[in-house]
Amino acid sequence: MNQDRLRFDLADLAEEVTPVDLRDRALRTSRRLGIQRAVATSAAALVVLAAATGTALAIRPNSQAPAPAGPSVTSTAPPVDSTPTPSVEPSPTASGSPSTVTGGGPAGPTIGRIFYGPAPSNDETPTAYLWSFKPGVEPTRLAKLPRISALSSAAVSPDGKRVAWVDPDNILRVADMDGGNARKLTPGGHQRVEGDCWTPTWSPDSRRLTIAAVLRTDPTPVSEKAVLDLASGTYTPIAKVGGCHPLWSADGKVLAYADGEGRVAVNRPDGTAEKLVPGVGVKEARPSFDVASISADGTRMALRLRSPDEPYGDVARELDANAVIDTRTGREIKLPLGGRTLGQAWFSSQGTLVARVDAGDHNALVLIGADGRKTGEIREPSALKDQQILQVVD
16 A cells, blocks of 8 residues: 555545534644633533634533432444545555654563544544554554544543543533544533543543533533543532643653643542642742653653743643653653653653654654563554554554
């Protein structure tokens, strides 16, 4: 197959002539202009809802919330794509530059499968595909989602079997990775959930999701963070947790998130032991508003640290990272990247780290063991250059 086939597959959607999603454009534009984030830090977190025009509005709710309703999970057919179907559908697999593994340190565990979604760009097509890549195997096309959902909320389960996302109507959905068996979920009987701030996050066992249910929208939006058991529908509110973009450590003991004021925190999943990571914040001239990945034991975190004069951006998540820090001390951990700039960093459940660095017309995946030493390097297919990593599965 042609090594640029994946790019052609992804470009097929560009031929669709449809109105631009104003909500998608608003998020991208506000990030480029550096609009100040508005994030609630109380138990009732920020709710970002689409207005009738489709434009995103960031609103800070108050902290009052009515009691949640009982558990409810409903099943529906997969969401229907409202855009015209391209005349030629992309193929299920696409070739890219062959992946190679090179040494660089002591032998250690490698990686199993990496899942990708679209990266922020000026692409205005309304839908996007998810992809997977296993070293030595061609990239595989997976579920087709609304582009805004793939960018802002799509979360791949740790076992690599399912994806959860919030659609443009703030409805929570879960499906198999190929898009099959899609379900509409109503956690606690609530019809809507947040899709930009407290986005869906999988538990380590791939059975539960942390979400923020929208309790009311008028006169002021109010939401409630909770854990939803997908098998039983059990809905369990969690208190004393604020901020955005949560991550659950592989050992199940730590929930990490950005507090919306430039700080990042680690907590127990039930919200009873919040601790701010030292040295990260506006006062420390090292703010961060997004946590990209957390180690299996919660002691290390990959994130984007901003300089004092750098615009903060909006509430939408960012999965890029320029640093890995120790959550106990805030100290930055030096990575063996050979002088290259870190673009993304993802921890596996085994404690290893996949560091993604630019290598010209493709990216390289540097494998780093739990001891901080490089164990190998993988050439990522050039066709995935413009995608971003959503999950790394052992």
